[in-house]
Amino acid sequence: MTPSEFAGIVRGRLIVSCQAWDGHPLRDTAALTRMAQAAVKGGAAAIRCGGVGGTPDIASIAAVVDVPVIGLTKDGTEGVYITPTVEAARAVVGAGAHVVAIDATDRPRPDGLAFADSVRAVHELDALVMADVSTLAEGLAAAEAGADVIATTLSGYTPASPKSEGPNLALVRALREALPGAFLIAEGRYHSPAQAAAALEAGADSVVVGTAITDPAWITASFAAALPA
C-alpha cells in the first residue's frame, strides 16, 4: 500500500483500535476479530490492532476485514513498548499489517537502534509507518525520519507530555501547523463522537478511537458512574 492509497482510504474518517490488555475478559483473538468486523460494519475506515505469534490478532483481523490494518506489538507498559524494536516491526508486517504503528518518542529503545532504523526496515517490506509520538518535537523528528503518518497516541503517557482526562487537541493543532503536508492522526482518549469531530476540526486527517468503542468494561463504568450511588 502506498501512502497516498492509505490517505485516500482513511482521510476524514474514523479508525477503530481493537485491543485488550492481558487479563481483560476480551483479551481473546477471536473476540477482538469479531470486534473489528463489527467496527468495519459501523464505518471504520481502518483497524488498529496488536499481536503476533502466540497472540495472532493482526493476522486474524487482516484475514477477514477489507480495510487497512495498522498493526503493532506491545512489550510491557513502561518506556518504549509499542513495536519497540526493528525485529518487532518486521514481525508486524509479516503478520499482514499494511501500516506498522511504532513508538517514535525520544526515549531509549530496547534494541539500542533508532526509530529511523525501524522506518527503513518497514519500508523495505513495502509497508507504511505510523509514528506514535507524545510531543511536537517528536512529531517533527518522526517526519524527518521518514514516517508516513504522525499520530498523537502517546501524549499523556510519557514524562514529556501533559497528563489529562481528555484528548490533546492542542498537540494536533501544533503538529498541523508545523507539518502542513503530513498525514496526521489524532489518537488517545477520544471518548465521544464530538471529541472525534473536534480532532478533524483541529487539523487531524483522521482519528483513532479505542476504549470508548471497544471496551465494554470502560463503557459500563462510565454509565454506572453517572447514576446516583
Ligand SMILES: CC(=O)N[C@H](C=O)[C@@H](O)[C@H](O)[C@H](O)COP(=O)(O)O
Ligand atoms: C498509550 C497506549 O498504549 N495506547 C495504545 C496504543 O495502541 C492503546 O492502548 C490505546 O487504546 C489506543 O491508543 C487508543 O486510544 P484510546 O483507547 O484512548 O481511544
